[in-house]
Amino acid sequence: MYRKSQNALGPEQAFELPFEGQLCEENRWVVLSKLIPWSEFESEYAQNFSEEMGAPAKPFRMALAALIIKEKLRISDRETVEQIQENPYLQYFIGQNSYQNEAPFDPSMMVHFRQRISQTLLQKINRRIVQKSLGFNPEDSSTKKLEEAEKPKGNRGQLLIDATGEPADIKYPTDVDLLNKAKETTELIIDLLYKSLKDNLNKKPRTYRKNARKDYLKFAKKRNSSGKERRDAVKK
Numbered sequence: 254m255y256r257k258s259q260n261a262l263g264p265e266q267a268f269e270l271p272f273e274g275q276l277c278e279e280n281r282w283v284v285l286s287k288l289i290p291w292s293e294f295e296s297e298y299a300q301n302f303s304e305e306m307g308a309p310a311k312p313f314r315m316a317l318a319a320l321i322i323k324e325k326l327r328i329s330d331r332e333t334v335e336q337i338q339e340n341p342y343l344q345y346f347i348g349q350n351s352y353q354n355e356a357p358f359d360p361s362m363m364v365h366f367r368q369r370i371s372q373t374l375l376q377k378i379n380r381r382i383v384q385k386s387l388g389f390n391p392e393d394s395s396t397k398k399l400e401e402a403e404k405p406k407g408n409r410g411q412l413l414i415d416a417t418g419e420p421a422d423i424k425y426p427t428d429v430d431l432l433n434k435a436k437e438t439t440e441l442i443i444d445l446l447y448k449s450l451k452d453n454l455n456k457k458p459r460t461y462r463k464n465a466r467k468d469y470l471k472f473a474k475k476r477n478s479s480g481k482e483r484r485d486a487v488k489k
Contacts, residue, residue: 282346289317290381291348294374301369311358314348316366317378322346323363330363429486433469436462465489 276283291314298313322343323333334356337343341352349357440462447457472478472486 276342276345280342282342285321286318286346288382288385289321289378290385291317293381294378297374298369311362311366312348315357317370318343318347319358319363320366320370331360333363334358334360429469429472429483432487433473436465436469 278284295313298316302310319333319337322337323330326333326336328336337347338354338356344352344357347357440460443458443460447454451457468486468489472482475482478486
């Protein structure tokens with residue numbers, strides 16, 4: 254059932270805000286803002302600028318918060334600025350003291366934010382966020398011992414951070430060895446299917462597997478094969 258609304262819409266100035274002029278402390282952006290140590294890394298961010306030359310740069314909190322909003326919401330640079338312009342919680346998250354109808358910065362500034370906040374700095378910030386959420390204090394002896402224990406001692410190899418750094422042990426999609434394995438697997442499937450269907454077939458399908466095996470061995474025994482020979486082997 255649908256009933257038509259009887260309330261006439263008034264001007265936008267009469268629109269009532271649900272939080273009555275105060276931000277909710279349980280909002281996810283408010284909670285996240287308390288976990289991020291904004292002031293601890295501001296001096297490192299300031300090293301990207303000259304103290305005497307150039308226009309005043311955007312604050313570190315605004316730059317970092319804008320990047321977090323973009324990645325968390327998975328939106329474009331332009332949409333990030335529009336979301337901040339429309340949402341008072343996001344404006345608080347980037348460090349503004351009051352709600353403003355104007356955009357805090359141009360979408361093109363997002364490119365500069367990404368250039369100025371390096372991956373090394375982001376790793377330090379993420380580490381401090383985790384420590385803060387777990388209740389660690391950087392001055393505590395337990396935290397220092399943890400950091401010392403995590404430092405590499407001697408030649409202990411390299412740590413692969415994510416899946417993109419995983420060694421690529423797979424062969425090239427058109428590699429002759431890979432195609433030969435696919436041929437042998439296909440022949441095995443044909444043999445299994447023929448056993449179950451040989452009563453309904455007059456003879457087994459011809460596969461020329463002996464000729465294919467000879468051609469593969471002829472190519473595989475060569476130490477150095479030319480590009481033409483490799484292409485011909487792939488076609489066969």
